[in-house]
Amino acid sequence: MSEPETPHRAVEALRRAMEAHGARLVPDPAEPSDIEPGSPVWHRQQRARMALKRWETAAPPRYRKACSTLPDVNDWADRVIADPTTAGSLLLVGPTGTGKTYQAYGALRRIAESGPDRYGVIGTNSADLYGALLPSQNLGQSEQELRRLLTVPLLLVDDFGTAKGSEWKEEITYRLINHRYNHCLPTAFTSNLPVRSDDPSVPDLTGTLGERITSRLAQMAMIVPMIGADRRREAA
Secondary structure (H helix, E strand, O other), X not given: OOOOOOHHHHHHHHHHHHHHOOOOOOOXXXXXXXXXOOOHHXXXXXXXXXXXXXXXXXXXXXXXXXXOOOHHXXXXXXXXXXXXXXXXXXXXXXXXXXXHHXXXXXHHHHHHHOOOOOOOEEEEEHHXXXXXXXXXXXXXXXXXXXXXXXXXXXXXXXXXXXXXXXXXXXXXXXXXXXXXXXXXXXXXXXXXXXXXXXXXXXXXXXXXXXXXXXXXXXXXXXXEEOOOXXXXXXXX
16 A cells, blocks of 8 residues: 655655656745755745735735734733633723734734644724624625624734624624633734723723623733823824
């Protein structure tokens, strides 16, 4: 019985066939020449290329150069790389313009660059998320979109908790958070609001989303506060 063909054997067979016709398999110039095609490192690089393409599709053009720089954010990304089922989620909170969205997309990029076995990502914000889930004339379309958000391996929800509340939005939000929590799917959230505020005059996520949702959010997410001046105004 012949031995099963491995990726390395397949690459070598292709190389010999091409050389027999006067051609040769040219390595990608971005790859070090000492990496053997079909090796674990080679496969990891191929997975990283594919993951980065998916990340670039999900990231808005403004954040295509995003790079996470905060130690806590990088620690979360590294936990996702090591084992997404135990990494938990991430919640970046702070005033407008402190770089929350940049850090969140940077974390997702860091994960992609590691060459994970499975990488799927959706990036959205609260307004677009609820807008896409509004009931439509196409039967089942909104439920199909919700299913996509529930099950994608990595999800980023920007400006979380800033949309005006309603019973429908509260139910959608709870379904989203509860499913991803129960199925151990990492999610990155950013919000201008703290989870809870000691000052009754300061709005918080508990008041916007309700105790049921914020309690589950606190269970599933590492909260990283971000402070500083509004970088958008400084750049203007």
